[in-house]
Amino acid sequence: MESARRALSSVPGEGVVGLAVSGGGDSMAMLHLLAGVAARPLAVATVDHGLRREAAAEAVQVGQVCAGLGLPHAVLRWEHGAVAGNLMEAARAARYGLLADWARAGGIGTVLVAHTADDQAETVLLGLARAAGLDGLAGMRPAWTQGGVAFARPFLGVTRAALRGFLQDRGLWFVDDPSNDDTGFDRVKMRRALAGLAGVGITAPGLAAVARHLAAVQADLRGLVADAAARLVVERAGALEIDRAGFAALPGEVARRLVQAAVMWMSGALHVPRAAGLAQMVAALGAGGSATLGGCRMMPRGGLAVLVREPRSLGPEVPLGAVWDGRWQVQGTGPGVVRALGAEGLAQVPDWRAAGLARAVAVTTPAVWEGGRLLAVPALGFGLTDRQDITATLTAGFGLFLLSH
Numbered sequence: 001m002e003s004a005r006r007a008l009s010s011v012p013g014e015g016v017v018g019l020a021v022s023g024g025g026d027s028m029a030m031l032h033l034l035a036g037v038a039a040r041p042l043a044v045a046t047v048d049h050g051l052r053r054e055a056a057a058e059a060v061q062v063g064q065v066c067a068g069l070g071l072p073h074a075v076l077r078w079e080h081g082a083v084a085g086n087l088m089e090a091a092r093a094a095r096y097g098l099l100a101d102w103a104r105a106g107g108i109g110t111v112l113v114a115h116t117a118d119d120q121a122e123t124v125l126l127g128l129a130r131a132a133g134l135d136g137l138a139g140m141r142p143a144w145t146q147g148g149v150a151f152a153r154p155f156l157g158v159t160r161a162a163l164r165g166f167l168q169d170r171g172l173w174f175v176d177d178p179s180n181d182d183t184g185f186d187r188v189k190m191r192r193a194l195a196g197l198a199g200v201g202i203t204a205p206g207l208a209a210v211a212r213h214l215a216a217v218q219a220d221l222r223g224l225v226a227d228a229a230a231r232l233v234v235e236r237a238g239a240l241e242i243d244r245a246g247f248a249a250l251p252g253e254v255a256r257r258l259v260q261a262a263v264m265w266m267s268g269a270l271h272v273p274r275a276a277g278l279a280q281m282v283a284a285l286g287a288g289g290s291a292t293l294g295g296c297r298m299m300p301r302g303g304l305a306v307l308v309r310e311p312r313s314l315g316p317e318v319p320l321g322a323v324w325d326g327r328w329q330v331q332g333t334g335p336g337v338v339r340a341l342g343a344e345g346l347a348q349v350p351d352w353r354a355a356g357l358a359r360a361v362a363v364t365t366p367a368v369w370e371g372g373r374l375l376a377v378p379a380l381g382f383g384l385t386d387r388q389d390i391t392a393t394l395t396a397g398f399g400l401f402l403l404s405h
């Protein structure tokens with residue numbers, strides 16, 4: 001109960017706290033523990049992924065428990081057709097998306113999920129199995145923001161056995177998902193392996209503590225990268241200009257992370273780029289050479305290295321007002337669609353050099369077109385006397401990205 005009180009009191013902000021409750025043991029224990037604390041109003045949501053026949057009935061049962069506790073409960077359904085790729089990953093992404101939508105709509109600032117020390121230990125072991133570095137071994141983040149909503153995992157230091165014991169002692173209902181014993185899943189294999197390691201003193205709380213220690217180092221490194229970016233990187237027209245001499249003096253790991261973050265910010269990639277490609281780009285930057293990675297190109301320009309989108313990786317045309325290439329918001333009333341300026345457009349802007357942008361940067365900036373006719377290029381100031389309403393802004397600057405990365 002003490003851990004629950006601490007968990008709830010550490011939730012930032014004020015107002016309603018959301019609980020993501022699947023009906024499984026961990027999240028049912030979270031529900032009962034936090035309902036008993038009553039320091040903040042609570043609201044509960046269960047996602048029905050429509051993947052198991054029993055899921056709908058389980059969601060109803062969670063609702064009944066919530067009614068008994070006097071808490072509001074919502075069932076969020078994942079409406080999906082055929083899913084391409086990894087179904088589990090798609091279901092997880094959909095789950096967090098639905099929870100974020102639910103929270104925003106209900107004015108809920110923070111949603112809690114009930115991952116335990118055992119989940120964290122399994123994550124560390126999965127990282128060890130793929131010879132991961134700091135980021136893989138630092139485990140799941142205790143808190144993050146997604147879709148404008150804060151998510152937190154307050155039970156990362158609490159064992160699954162303690163939560164199950166709490167429920168069983170009180171005869172409280174929970175679902176025992178059979179997939180938890182399916183050794184076809186790597187995570188279940190790690191669960192079994194962890195049980196076998198207790199004899200040599202390797203335990204779930206121990207591995208969860210290792211993850212915490214490494215996460216502290218990771219946070220310090222993130223701070224060093226943000227400092228380096230503030231000193232050495234200038235964002236211009238969606239490209240990044242990096243001071244090469246300053247970059248060369250950075251510790252290797254800070255330099256590597258800076259370039260990694262820059263490529264992920266620019267490309268919108270969710271996964272980190274391949275290590276070999278990243279090493280090549282870091283080396284090219286230091287040596288004044290060129291390299292491409294993740295749809296971005298690094299090229300020298302005097303004492304600077306400029307990171308720019310590769311033209312062939314730019315997003316397709318979108319209507320005015322929509323987000324283009326995952327990061328540009330081009331607003332304006334009247335006719336027009338948004339796509340890259342390109343070489344064809346640049347040829348229609350005789351004095352483009354006046355803006356001081358490299359050609360490779362200028363051609364990747366968004367332009368407003370009507371058919372083949374160029375109407376405006378905000379980054380070059382072109383056409384804006386006729387269309388003063390047109391503006392182009394990045395949805396998130398590099399500095400902001402670094403803080404949340």
Ligand SMILES: Nc1ncnc2c1ncn2[C@@H]1O[C@H](COP(=O)(O)OP(=O)(O)OP(=O)(O)O)[C@@H](O)[C@H]1O
Nearest residue numbers: 020021022026027045046047048092112113114115
């Ligand atoms: N169907 C669901 N509805 C609501 N919350 C859920 C659901 N599934 C999982 N959760 C929340 O997520 C927590 C972790 O669940 P689980 O370990 O099954 O998910 P996971 O797929 O490993 O998730 P993650 O992607 O966060 O690692 C649960 O304790 C619960 O808080």
